[in-house]
Amino acid sequence: MxxxxxxxxxxxxxxxxxxxxxxxxxxxxxxxxxxxxxxxxxxxxxxxxxxxxxxxxxSNLDQGHSYLMDVSHPGSANYGKFWTEDEITETFxxxxxxxxxxxxxxxxxxxxxxxxxxxxxxxxxxxxxxxxxxxxxxxxxxxxxxxxxxxxxxxxxxxxxxxxxxxxxxxxxxPGVGLPTASSATSKAKRQYGHSLRWKTSHVRRSMSMQLPRRQAVTSNLSACDTSITPNCLRALYKFPQSNSAQPNNSLGIFTAPGNHYAQEDLNKFFANYSSNIPQGTHPIPDLINGAKGTTTVDQASTEADLDFEVAYPIVYPQTLTLYQLGGSFNSFLDAIDGSYCKFCAYGECGDDSSIDPSFGGNVMCGTFKPTNVISISYGLQEQDLPANYQKRMCMEFMKLGLQGVSVLVASGDNGVAGPAGDGSANGCLGTDLKVFSPAFPNTCPYVTNVGATKVDTGKTVLDPEVAAYDPPYGNSSVVFSSGGGFSNIYDIADYQQEAVETYFLEHNPPYAYYSGNDSFGANGGVYNRLGRAYPDVSANGQNIIAVVNGRRSHIDGTSASAPIFASIINRIIDERIAHSKGPVGFINPALYLNPGILNDITEGSNPGCGTNGFSAAPGWDPVTGLGTPNYPSMKEYFLSLP
Incomplete structure (x- = not known):
């Protein structure tokens, strides 16, 4: 380097x-x-x-991308021939x-x-x-x-x-030049953070004032999906049937940050009211990392943890969910699910960085848990928050997980083209004039699948095309929800997405000045990097999601819902592949960009931020909704056709 x-x-x-x-x-x-x-x-x-x-x-880090494409590109003779941990450690x-x-x-x-x-x-x-x-x-x-x-x-x-x-x-x-990012916190109803990494989560937009009864009839009415997204709305939108099978060794992994715990009472009430086929007491498999606790009392439950399980269970059940509950830094999660990560170095980082990763006490788990075939992550921060080398090293781990056949899906963020307000600046934007767009991390890593948010537009039904999610301030609230998307200041455009991004620029050129590479950051008034890795890759519904939190029914906005929804669809498809004597699908981006027709293209909406309207959704890929939302029958048919 x-x-x-x-x-x-x-x-x-x-x-x-x-x-x-x-x-x-x-x-x-x-x-x-x-x-x-x-x-x-x-x-x-x-x-x-x-x-x-x-x-x-x-050694061979420059070959990592080629190695991953070799097992991930549908046209490769080695598609699906994933590597072992020992092969990865020896190679690098x-x-x-x-x-x-x-x-x-x-x-x-x-x-x-x-x-x-x-x-x-x-x-x-x-x-x-x-x-x-x-x-x-x-x-x-x-x-x-x-x-x-x-x-x-x-x-x-x-x-x-x-x-x-x-x-x-x-x-x-x-010790070198790096220093940890300072922590911050806001009220739970708006945003929840953990440790120094400022985890971004979804937020409660409206909460019903009365407690839900212990059990009430599950509605199949789809007439209100523009205001209340239930499991039945998602089933109608993305055309997946209710599952009735569960193949062994195909649990869906849900990552949860420190301090974010679910309440079984909330899950039970949600099942009773919206998914009666799921038995009371159904709970995730607890893979608790470095002293974490998985569940808590109903008054202490977090919006994020309850939401993840309440959107995923109705899609995958009777498949199981695995909770990766974090009790340390994000690197602790990677340590725990992959022993080779504890023994693997890239960009000068091996295991945790004592100047950045918080200490929790005790012995760090190393390779304790086997990674699931699919992992959903609804947390993140901004590229500006940590040293570039730290991020690059973590990105190499996602590459390595892809080599092992693991699909990692990450929520694209809830602040449009900006970061959270107060993250480096009052409006979450960059540059001396606070106008430069702020890309998210780990979203810009080219080896994860980013998931933006969509919504059923006001007055529309599940039979109408969705639009990009956006929820402006209302009442006394200053909270704005805008689906994250943009271009990296660290990574170049990934080869698998280059044609799609070039088409977007050619046919739907954004009305903003840009700079070409981080070396020219902000040059000529540019507000985004024209050469950066583009995100999101795909999208799913993330607005007006019905959830039960702290014993009450709430409407939730956030790409934090979108990521586990899309991840659940992928997990369902892997279940079908296993039933046909096939294996997991690993890194799915090359397959999706080659075959965008298996998704529902979203062409309306934008992701405002930094005093602008952000980028606009358009036919084909766009930096608001990516390639589009799941179309389960088309995706299932395509992935079943692969080796």
Missing amino acids: KASTFVLLGAALASSVAAIPSSSHVVHEKRETALSGWVNLGRVDPTTNLVVRIGLSQ APAAETVDNVRQWLSDAGIDDSSIIHTENKGWLVFAAKAQDVEDLLQTTYYKYSNTKTGQVVTACEQYHVPRNLQDHIDYIN
Whole structure:
């Protein structure tokens, strides 16, 4: 990896007192702008012991995309021939030359060779040394930084140097320039966050004032689907029958962030009123990660957790759901479902980053749970929130999960072309004028399937085409729901979507100035990156969803509903494939972009944000609703035709 630039926004930096680098050294990482939410407490005591982790460049990372396409492209002879964990670990292990060269550099600099640990996964060289010695090695200066909200204190530098001839062998060094993102929280009715990663979730738009009875007749009436989306509305929209079979080893995985717990009482009331075929007491299989708890009392239940299960169960039952309840950072989830992740490094990150991933105490789970064939994730943040290398490393894990046959679907976000208000700026937008669109993470990773939100338009029925979801403020609320979509500042347009995106630009060109690549961020008044990975990929209903939360019936808006709906459809299709002696479908994007006709194209609506109308839906792919919503009969027929 070449020297990278890591940008953080905020107050002015303290001036550096780093030594002048030698001509043989070059800047490897540098923080060019000021910090937000952090105070420089001064230089680290030179006698302080630092544990230094040098991430070694991995082999064959440049081939990862090709490997994944080889097993994911319907035209490939290797379609569906997924890899094992051992094959992945062996393929991406760092070269012996990399290990030897970096170790020799450390030894020549006076680091005792016997103290250098080459980790079991072969991806890190780790050693402990005095801060002064590390500063001399990296020709930098270390400071203590305190978070103004949490009080957390971490060690970091403003930039560091490595020998020019080692740049291609070193991804990332910790402690380095990275600092955690400050946490924030708002009321549960609007948005719920967990830890420092500001998880985006759906929000309650309207809550009925009275408690639901313990049991009441399940309605089959479809006349009110423009105001209240029930399981019957979804069944009519996407033409899937009620399931009556469940193949073994095909549970749908639902990821839930820290502090977001479901209440069995809420699920029971929902089943009684809207899905009477699901027995009372039906609950997800609890794969609880690092001390998490799965369920809670009805008064403590979160909107997000209740919603995920209440939209998914009526689609997949009698198939099961598996709850991946997180008790640490997002990386803890990847650790727990894939042992090779704990032993795999990319872009200088191996396992959790102590400066970013919160500590929960206890031993980190590693490969404890087997990943399900499909995983739905309704949480995320923005690209600006974390270092690019951190995000790239996580993206490589999604690539690796795809290689193993796992389909990962992610909600596209609820703020249109912006991020959440207060996320880096008052309006959630970027640039000095706060007009640049803010792409979401992990949505922009090219190895996940992004799901935007649609709705049944006012006065329309399930027989009419849906439109892009949008719910403006009402009453005293300032909350706006707008389906997330846009273009990455980190990743280029994925090859599988290039033709579809080019067609959108050619036939439905957005009325905004743009920039071409993150190196020209905001140039010429541009508000989005014309060359960035485009999202969402698909969409599903995400407005006026009926759910039971805290014992009451509520109407919920959010792509947080859309992701588990689409994921449930994919899980149903895999069930059919297993019944026909076939396997999972893995990374589905190449197949979907090659065959957009198996989806319902959405052509109306937009995703406002950053003081604009956002992008517009249009025939074909668009950065509001993607390729469209599920058409179960067409999707089933197509995927059953594949090997």
